[in-house]
Amino acid sequence: MSEVPLLQVEDLVKHYRLPRERLLAAPPVVQALQGVSLQLQRARSLGVVGESGCGKSTLARLVMALEAPSAGRVLLAGADLHALPAAALRRARAQLQMVFQDPYGSLDPRRSVLHTVSEPLRVLHRAGAAEQRERAAAVLDAVGLRSGDLAKYPHEFSGGQRQRIAIARALITQPKLIVADEPVSALDVSVQAQVLNLMRDLQDRLGLALLFISHDLAVVDLVCDEVVVLYQGRIVERGAPRTLFVRAAHPYTRALLQAVPRLRPGKLREVRPKAPARPFATADVSAGCAFAPRCAFAEARCVAQRPLLRTVDGEPGHEAACHFAERIAAMPQND
Amino acid sequence: MRPQPRRTACGTVRLLSPLLEVNDLRVTLPTARGAAAALRELSFTLQRGDTVGLIGESGCGKSLTALALMGLLPDGARMSGSIRFDGCELSTLGEDALCALRGARIGMVFQEPMTALNPLHTIGRQISESLRLHQGLDAAAARAESLRLLERVQLPQAAKRLDAWPHQMSGGQRQRVVIAIALACGPDLLIADEPTTALDVTIQREVLELIAELVAEDGMALLLISHDLGVMAQTVQRMLVMYGGTVVEAGPTAEVFEHLAHPYTRALFAARPRLGLARGTRLATIPGRVPELADLPAGCPFADRCGWVVDACRAALPAPQPVAADHTVRCIRWRDIETAAR
Numbered sequence: 001m002s003e004v005p006l007l008q009v010e011d012l013v014k015h016y017r018l019p020r021e022r023l024l025a026a027p028p029v030v031q032a033l034q035g036v037s038l039q040l041q042r043a044r045s046l047g048v049v050g051e052s053g054c055g056k057s058t059l060a061r062l063v064m065a066l067e068a069p070s071a072g073r074v075l076l077a078g079a080d081l082h083a084l085p086a087a088a089l090r091r092a093r094a095q096l097q098m099v100f101q102d103p104y105g106s107l108d109p110r111r112s113v114l115h116t117v118s119e120p121l122r123v124l125h126r127a128g129a130a131e132q133r134e135r136a137a138a139v140l141d142a143v144g145l146r147s148g149d150l151a152k153y154p155h156e157f158s159g160g161q162r163q164r165i166a167i168a169r170a171l172i173t174q175p176k177l178i179v180a181d182e183p184v185s186a187l188d189v190s191v192q193a194q195v196l197n198l199m200r201d202l203q204d205r206l207g208l209a210l211l212f213i214s215h216d217l218a219v220v221d222l223v224c225d226e227v228v229v230l231y232q233g234r235i236v237e238r239g240a241p242r243t244l245f246v247r248a249a250h251p252y253t254r255a256l257l258q259a260v261p262r263l264r265p266g267k268l269r270e271v272r273p274k275a276p277a278r279p280f281a282t283a284d285v286s287a288g289c290a291f292a293p294r295c296a297f298a299e300a301r302c303v304a305q306r307p308l309l310r311t312v313d314g315e316p317g318h319e320a321a322c323h324f325a326e327r328i329a330a331m332p333q334n335d
Numbered sequence: 336m337r338p339q340p341r342r343t344a345c346g347t348v349r350l351l352s353p354l355l356e357v358n359d360l361r362v363t364l365p366t367a368r369g370a371a372a373a374l375r376e377l378s379f380t381l382q383r384g385d386t387v388g389l390i391g392e393s394g395c396g397k398s399l400t401a402l403a404l405m406g407l408l409p410d411g412a413r414m415s416g417s418i419r420f421d422g423c424e425l426s427t428l429g430e431d432a433l434c435a436l437r438g439a440r441i442g443m444v445f446q447e448p449m450t451a452l453n454p455l456h457t458i459g460r461q462i463s464e465s466l467r468l469h470q471g472l473d474a475a476a477a478r479a480e481s482l483r484l485l486e487r488v489q490l491p492q493a494a495k496r497l498d499a500w501p502h503q504m505s506g507g508q509r510q511r512v513v514i515a516i517a518l519a520c521g522p523d524l525l526i527a528d529e530p531t532t533a534l535d536v537t538i539q540r541e542v543l544e545l546i547a548e549l550v551a552e553d554g555m556a557l558l559l560i561s562h563d564l565g566v567m568a569q570t571v572q573r574m575l576v577m578y579g580g581t582v583v584e585a586g587p588t589a590e591v592f593e594h595l596a597h598p599y600t601r602a603l604f605a606a607r608p609r610l611g612l613a614r615g616t617r618l619a620t621i622p623g624r625v626p627e628l629a630d631l632p633a634g635c636p637f638a639d640r641c642g643w644v645v646d647a648c649r650a651a652l653p654a655p656q657p658v659a660a661d662h663t664v665r666c667i668r669w670r671d672i673e674t675a676a677r
Contacts, residue, residue, distance in 0.1 A: 051535040052535055158624050159393070160624070161624075188392035188393055188625075189607055190603065190606045190621040191392075193607075193608070193618035193619065193621075197617050215536065216536075218609050219608050221611065222608045245610055256536060257610070258540075259536040259537040259539065261563060262565055263564055264568060
């Protein structure tokens with residue numbers, strides 16, 4: 001490819017050392033990310049899904065250069081964020097902004113909307129008061145709020161409006177990449193729809209790239225061009241939502257899909273029979289597939305040898321880390 | 336064998352009356368801007384063994400309803416109307432009698448398993464607490480019963496977990512413990528307020544299955560509070576859709592899903608992102624915002640956001656209109672809306 005991708009994550013590893021449990025014992029280590037690679041082109045959106053503890057928020061923090069990786073690189077337009085000198089990193093930060101999950105916690109209740117929204121400008125550009133106000137009014141307009149709202153405080157807004165303020169704050173530096181960590185999961189259904197529509201509009205209008213982290217598959221399906229599924233710090237499947245959610249090739253993706261509550265009235269137990277037997281529920285999988293203990297399809301090979309992320313045969317652009325990806329993908333998806 | 340619950344002011348079992356009968360319940364809360372009608376004209380019944388869902392968005396009054404049922408309304412709240420539990424009026428009951436009821440005949444599962452448990456007490460001690468309080472068990476008997484309960488909620492290695500601390504467990508495991516506490520005294524009614532909102536989808540599924548299973552086995556009634564239509568669809572027989580402090584639609588789940596008689600129910604349905612929508616599809620949104628409880632309109636609370644509104648809607652809160660047997664809707668235009676949607 002001729003163009004340098006906007007975001008390149010190369011073999012990212014992050015360990016966290018926990019406090020010692022006993023004085024002389026080695027401190028336990030959490031392997032939050034164990035070699036994650038991905039690319040995001042300009043104006044595209046990439047969804048990251050997985051359960052809590054899978055490493056998706058760690059990935060967001062490393063991409064935002066809020067923390068340093070244990071190994072691997074994060075390249076923004078070709079420049080390694082974690083190798084940049086402080087001043088250059090500060091300039092680069094104008095290119096990437098973040099929207100957090102909880103619009104109640106992410107806005108300072110004692111600061112006006114103007115103060116909150118224009119803060120990135122003050123920090124990054126040292127802009128003057130008139131310019132701050134003018135640009136803050138412009139981004140508020142872009143997210144569907146009024147410039148009259150600038151003097152108000154967060155408590156005067158509903159959850160959805162607060163999330164719009166948080167999005168406006170992210171937009172004010174005219175970033176190329178927005179990292180959104182569960183941006184709608186704290187919102188009510190009707191408000192969630194407004195914010196999702198807004199994010200899509202902005203993406204189209206401003207040519208933003210979006211790294212969209214969510215546990216909600218339906219939301220990711222709606223917003224993203226491509227999806228990666230994380231499990232215990234590794235990518236287990238990657239592909240376009242259409243492919244991934246119709247022909248899931250990893251048993252974990254299937255499990256996620258099956259767990260989504262359906263809008264068809266009926267008893268839970270009638271919809272799905274009791275979970276099938278898990279042949280390796282108690283096996284040591286340190287050398288094998290981390291999902292094997294929860295997997296109904298696991299065989300001895302899964303415990304012995306870790307499956308690598310590879311292209312599913314006959315499906316370019318669809319990758320899965322499963323020895324039996326082709327067989328799994330061919331199975332009917334129970335709708 | 337489960338020990339018999341201690342007799343309380345409401346301890347006698349009257350099989351003929353419904354288990355729970357809420358009639359014209361109104362709650363006003365003091366706010367900085369004056370008294371707010373947080374619940375109004377709320378009426379519903381729950382038979383023994385019924386599973387009923389209360390669905391609505393934040394601020395619609397669904398959690399407040401649960402608190403009113405438990406007699407746990409915040410200070411300064413004023414309540415009128417009637418809550419009859421097993422034939423006994425709760426709204427006039429003293430604090431002692433309510434204490435005897437809570438945890439014994441009414442169990443509650445809260446949303447946040449992280450904060451519902453006391454971090455300074457072991458799991459075993461927290462389950463034993465209500466057994467010792469309500470059933471007068473001694474420490475050894477309460478511990479044995481706690482172990483049985485942990486096994487019942489399918490917590491792996493239950494015997495080891497009795498002496499574990501909440502921080503040593505995952506969210507799903509903690510929610511199982513909270514369920515065990517709610518079940519400890521064999522309640523007749525289980526109230527679960529967003530029991531799976533804080534959990535991952537796969538764990539959510541397991542916890543919902545567990546609740547459904549336990550409710551069916553014990554013949555408990557379940558009042559499940561949730562904002563998730565999918566969760567409702569698969570867990571409850573009847574649902575109550577709440578908006579602006581009142582029930583705007585009530586009926587068997589399948590009926591409600593088929594008719595979507597109230598425009599709010601319909602809008603809620605349309606706004607939900609679903610797997611398989613074409614990328615780029617715009618989700619239907621509801622214009623405007625949830626009304627402030629302090630200035631609810633006199634008429635239909637949804638009037639300001641409804642495309643079907645006529646003057647009569649704003650005159651008075653519409654009375655429940657029958658849609659089908661056991662299915663009512665507070666909308667004077669539901670027939671027009673249904674005809675138009677076909």
